[in-house]
Amino acid sequence: MSIDAPWWTTAVVYQIYPRSFADSNGDGIGDLPGVTARLDHLALLGIDVLWLSPIYPSPQDDNGYDISDYQDVDPLFGTLADLDELVAQAHDRGIKIVMDLVVNHTSDEHPWFVESRSSVDSPKRDWYWWRPARPGSQPGEAGAEPTNWGSFFSGPTWEYDEASGEYYLHLFSPKQPDLNWENPEVREAVYAMMRWWLDRGVDGFRMDVINMISKELPLRDGDVPEGAAEGDGSPSYLCGPRIHEFLAEMHREVFAGRDGAFLTVGEMPGVTVEDARLFTDPDRAEVDMVFQFEHVSVDQGATKWDVLPLQLPVLKASLGRWQEGLADVGWNSLYWNNHDQPRVVSRFGDDGEYRLRSAKLLGTVLHLQRGTPYVYQGEELGMTNAPFAGIDDFLDIEAVNHFRVATGLGADPAEVLGALRTMGRDNARTPMQWDETLHAGFTDGEPWMAVNPNYTEVNAEAAVADPDSVFHHYRRLIELRKTEPAVAHGDLTMLLADDPVVYAFTRRLGDTELLVVANFSGDPVKPEVPEYAEWATGELLLGNLTNGSGPELAPWEARVHRRKVAALS
Numbered sequence: 330m331s332i333d334a335p336w337w338t339t340a341v342v343y344q345i346y347p348r349s350f351a352d353s354n355g356d357g358i359g360d361l362p363g364v365t366a367r368l369d370h371l372a373l374l375g376i377d378v379l380w381l382s383p384i385y386p387s388p389q390d391d392n393g394y395d396i397s398d399y400q401d402v403d404p405l406f407g408t409l410a411d412l413d414e415l416v417a418q419a420h421d422r423g424i425k426i427v428m429d430l431v432v433n434h435t436s437d438e439h440p441w442f443v444e445s446r447s448s449v450d451s452p453k454r455d456w457y458w459w460r461p462a463r464p465g466s467q468p469g470e471a472g473a474e475p476t477n478w479g480s481f482f483s484g485p486t487w488e489y490d491e492a493s494g495e496y497y498l499h500l501f502s503p504k505q506p507d508l509n510w511e512n513p514e515v516r517e518a519v520y521a522m523m524r525w526w527l528d529r530g531v532d533g534f535r536m537d538v539i540n541m542i543s544k545e546l547p548l549r550d551g552d553v554p555e556g557a558a559e560g561d562g563s564p565s566y567l568c569g570p571r572i573h574e575f576l577a578e579m580h581r582e583v584f585a586g587r588d589g590a591f592l593t594v595g596e597m598p599g600v601t602v603e604d605a606r607l608f609t610d611p612d613r614a615e616v617d618m619v620f621q622f623e624h625v626s627v628d629q630g631a632t633k634w635d636v637l638p639l640q641l642p643v644l645k646a647s648l649g650r651w652q653e654g655l656a657d658v659g660w661n662s663l664y665w666n667n668h669d670q671p672r673v674v675s676r677f678g679d680d681g682e683y684r685l686r687s688a689k690l691l692g693t694v695l696h697l698q699r700g701t702p703y704v705y706q707g708e709e710l711g712m713t714n715a716p717f718a719g720i721d722d723f724l725d726i727e728a729v730n731h732f733r734v735a736t737g738l739g740a741d742p743a744e745v746l747g748a749l750r751t752m753g754r755d756n757a758r759t760p761m762q763w764d765e766t767l768h769a770g771f772t773d774g775e776p777w778m779a780v781n782p783n784y785t786e787v788n789a790e791a792a793v794a795d796p797d798s799v800f801h802h803y804r805r806l807i808e809l810r811k812t813e814p815a816v817a818h819g820d821l822t823m824l825l826a827d828d829p830v831v832y833a834f835t836r837r838l839g840d841t842e843l844l845v846v847a848n849f850s851g852d853p854v855k856p857e858v859p860e861y862a863e864w865a866t867g868e869l870l871l872g873n874l875t876n877g878s879g880p881e882l883a884p885w886e887a888r889v890h891r892r893k894v895a896a897l898s
């Protein structure tokens with residue numbers, strides 16, 4: 330069957346967080362030669378694209394998401410020549426490279442910002458968001474900030490610059506000032522930089538918080554949620570009035586008319602299905618797909634630190650709505666994990682007795698949906714959250730600031746720590762577990778962050794050697810996307826919406842129908858799927874138990890069945 334669809338509809342992307350992937354020179358920090366040396370692991374897994382988290386020169390306030398030079402490599406990670414070598418070696422293996430594009434903000438040490446801050450008359454003053462103090466208040470005093478917004482990393486979004494008597498905007502850390510996309514010079518500089526990377530041979534971009542680049546003018550106070558110290562500025566900066574215009578312009582200026590097969594994915598906290606239809610409609614030429622956040626917020630309350638138990642029907646309803654919403658227009662990205670999320674086997678699975686089985690189940694449920702799957706380093710091994718003993722074990726700026734501010738306001742330190750252990754981003758950032766030698770084979774030196782002690786059991790070498798491992802299950806899932814067209818292109822129908830433990834859906838393309846059934850619990854269950862007895866005696870395309878059969882699913886069992894049906898005309 331020949332299907333006319335973009336190349337990335339059958340692709341799988343693997344995300345690397347370079348600092349935690351593989352260290353080649355013993356300084357304890359992962360680097361580019363380390364990645365290159367491990368490309369065969371990725372080739373064996375069968376992925377098509379590698380997304381590299383930022384490797385640019387950076388003061389590392391937010392581990393590289395604070396960039397001080399967009400057109401070089403931080404010595405921590407290597408050189409431009411190392412990057413060229415990685416691109417060449419990846420291309421040799423048929424793997425594309427997607428760079429992280431962090432252009433909502435720069436580092437405060439980027440020459441653009443240094444120049445901007447140097448004087449109110451600087452030609453680059455307007456490249457960032459400078460504002461005077463709130464009328465009637467004393468510049469620099471608490472409450473004098475131009476708006477009442479709280480930042481993602483605690484504290485106000487405004488930093489006072491004594492020299493000029495004005496404030497600059499930073500939605501994230503004070504070392505991450507927001508660029509002013511209203512200024513056409515900013516946009517042109519960003520597009521030129523993107524073209525430079527494509528000319529160098531990279532294959533696309535993952536665009537950091539790209540739905541925050543258009544701010545609604547004038548900037549104004551946000552509502553203050555109950556119990557919060559600061560206002561919610563998000564209505565002013567999420568999917569602002571010019572966001573579609575900017576992304577269409579970016580596409581025109583950077584990609585239009587260029588030969589090659591590229592991938593663009595926009596990270597978009599707070600994006601709705603309706604917005605995403607517009608962003609990913611091929612006729613509008615903005616981005617290929619977006620990262621939405623709804624399904625990784627179902628276990629969170631008013632803030633991410635307000636941890637709620639997973640309710641499977643809520644998760645299913647969310648993912649099901651995105652499947653339906655982007656069925657006829659646009660395209661989904663599919664992910665459980667990235668460098669900002671806790672490990673999924675600890676979050677939605679069982680990282681104890683059923684670690685292997687539940688990790689495979691989660692991979693199955695995700696990869697059998699319609700969209701482009703993303704695998705985050707270590708997910709293919711079933712890596713788990715880390716046993717952080719105390720606050721000193723947390724290194725992420727978000728965690729460190731949250732602990733300081735929350736306990737300063739009187740929160741119980743034990744409770745704050747509990748939330749950090751469950752939701753903290755550090756869980757994703759412990760070093761990749763390669764083998765059972767000291768520091769899991771990640772480094773010959775002292776790792777920048779402690780290795781999860783379970784590496785003696787959970788590591789790539791053991792997983793590759795074991796045909797029943799999570800690794801080989803992911804390898805089979807990735808292969809299935811290429812060999813069974815219904816996986817990439819079939820339509821999707823959710824089943825058993827209210828079932829508290831069974832995740833079930835069908836996929837259909839032509840005369841092929843697939844059924845995915847998965848038991849999200851430690852008890853056996855009979856799925857109430859219509860005609861399941863027949864399905865169960867038919868073809869088992871893939872499962873996470875060697876001998877899965879019969880009408881009942883074992884604890885954390887997942888099955889993919891296939892049957893032939895009358896083709897829809």
Ligand code: ISL
Binds near residue numbers: 394395501727754
């Ligand atoms: O993890 C989060 C904090 O609760 C998210 O809100 C995260 O900050 C958001 O998804 C944006 O993430 C991206 O931009 C940040 C950077 O810290 C993250 O690592 C990056 O993925 C600022 O550049």
Ligand code: CA
Binds near residue numbers: 354355356359360405
């Ligand atoms: Ca290193």
